[in-house]
Amino acid sequence: MRANSLAFRLVVGAAMWIAAAIVAGGIVLSAVFRDHVERSFDTQLLVYLDVLVSVTEVDDRGHVVIMRPLGDPRYEQPYSGWYWQISSISGPMLRSRSLWDQALTPDFGLIRDSAATSYRMQGAQSRHLRIVGRDVSIPGIVSSLQFAVTGDRAAIEVEIQNFNTTLAWSLGLFGCGLVLAVFIQVRFGLLPLRRISRALSAIRSGRKSRLAGQFPSEIEPLASEINTLLEHNEEVLERARTHVGNLAHALKTPISILANESESGKGSLAEKVDKQTGIMRRYVDHYLSQARTAASSSVLGARTEVLPVIEDLRRTLKHIHAERSIELEVRGDPGTSFRGERHDLEEMLGNLIDNACKWARARTWITMGMEGADLKIVIEDDGPGLAPEKHGEVFNRGHRLDEATPGSGLGLAIVRDTAGLYGGDIALCESDFGGLKVVLTLPAAEKREAQEAGKESTEEDPVT
CATH class of the missing domain: 1.10.287 (Helix Hairpins)
Known part of the structure; x- marks a missing residue:
């Protein structure tokens, strides 16, 4: 998938939106869970606070006493973070064994009326505490008392951290799954465009003349x-x-x-x-x-097999040059094809092979083959050859190096112009056989095997 492709843009755009939505969703879910855990924690502390109030009485001497423990051993363990304390305006009156030699310093300004209030505070040994308090009036005591119960926030922080870790992994996997689903959807959704691309390639290579098949309603007008x-x-x-x-x-x-x-x-x-x-x-x-x-x-779909054209020209030229007994040897891949009209290929090869036969002593070689997306046809002879400084002159229209040899002087010029119209080229060099070597480069058409495979692939691809 290339960086400038439509599929890449769709997938990257969707991935960015998915990532943003997952991050925002993760933040919201984490905040909601934190609020839920803190509320549950506060509810538990309020239960302990109610129990503490219920077990607090005033004895015969007017002293505030606790009739029985709260029932949670953490309030007995020193510096556990789970504390309770009963205070008056003058200071702490009673406190849990877990506070040991420390005292809570709640913000009494937040404890008003008789409603329970919860907030965070710093406790003994630098523990982060969650505290709930209530201002309670007890019979036998002139002024109201402040009841406070705390719990160690480490418990809820661990729970929140575990939840956030699980949430991050889950949302990460969910996001990867969504991106993969988008990728599959984009690939499937763009199949009709790839079918059009293959169909156009088939038209250009001569397998088809029109875009055939059923396309989605969005692609049908195209x-x-x-x-x-x-x-x-x-x-x-x-x-x-x-x-x-x-x-x-x-x-x-x-x-x-x-x-x-x-x-x-x-x-x-x-x-x-x-x-x-x-x-x-x-x-x-x-x-x-x-x-x-x-x-x-300019015609799309033109295709000509090279070997039949060469064989027809060989038979014709052997008849024309019969008195000289020129041998024409054809070599190379018989499956090569020219992406163009037959009469143009006949005209180009006819001029080149005829020239080779005119100058050859006894033999002419014709070699054809593929070189990447190009068709290479090499024509050589065992004649006297041509000096390198004369190679450019033979392409001049009407120019003939030997007036005694029949011809109009337009043959090579026609071949060069015709090849150029197809995006091809012609080059001259010295042959290993002593004569002139002509290399004609033209656009190649696909071989029959590739065409049949492409045709089957095009027919089997879904389009909707």
């Missing part, structure tokens, strides 16, 4: 617009081909008339007309071919 665009593109290209054909017919007819008239005539004027009509015919053929190629290179 698929429909793409199909409409493909149909419009085909219509425009078909009209362009028709206009090119009409133009070819309109130009070739008068040129043919001029050529016929010049052949029947005599003199320097007839020779000039014949020469110029020949030049006109070559350039018309060249630029009409370029126009057809420009239209063909």
Whole structure:
């Protein structure tokens, strides 16, 4: 999943919201639990406070006495944090054994009327205490007494800490589960877009001509617009081909008339007309071919197997050069295909192989294969070769290095222009066999095995 992908943005955005919600929820739950624990703790202390009040009496001598213990051994254990104390305005009167030689110093200002009040305070040995107190009037005592009962907050702090730890692990796992669920949902929800991507790849490689299948209602308009665009593109290209054909017919007819008239005539004027009509015919053929190629290179889905084209050209050229007994050897991967129109491949290879046969002494080699996403076709001969400083000149239109050899001088220029329209290239170098080596690079189409696998994958993928 790439950082700039739609899936990455959706998952990261959802993860951020989930993390924020979980943190906020964890804080709220922890606060609610803390309040609940403190209330429960205060309720327990209030019970001890009521028991303390109930067991407090005044004896015959007017002294405040405790009739019986509270029943919790922690009030007997020194410095346990669980204390009770009865105080008057003048100071402590009675206190639990757990206080030992210490005394509680509650804020009597918070103990008013007869209501129980709870708050935090610092106790003996720096213990953090939770204290509840009440101002109680006892018969036989002129002024009211302050009853206070404390409990060690360490007990509730441990309980709260355990809860927070469990809460953190639980919410963490819950958040990871939600993020995983969002990831799965996003991947599943974006399956139709990946299907469109594969379908477009199938159209470009020639497996299909349209986006086929059922798509979700949100994607259906996009698929429909793409199909409409493909149909419009085909219509425009078909009209362009028709206009090119009409133009070819309109130009070739008068040129043919001029050529016929010049052949029947005599003199320097007839020779000039014949020469110029020949030049006109070559350039018309060249630029009409370029126009057809420009239209063909824009067609999506064009695919041509290379081996059948080479075999057809080999049979034709062996017949043309039969008197020289030129051998044409074909090597390489027979499954390679060109992503383009057949007649363009025929024109490029026809020019190159014909040139190789013209200059070869006895043999020409044709090697085809894949190199990444490119199709490489190498044509070599055992002829005299070509000096490196002449490699650039042969691509000039109408330029011929040897006037004795038949040709128009446009062949290599046509091959270079046609290959360039397809995003390809042509290069010349010295062959290991002594002659010239021509390397033609063109866009490759997928092999049949990959196409069938891609087709099955596309058909099996869910789209809704």
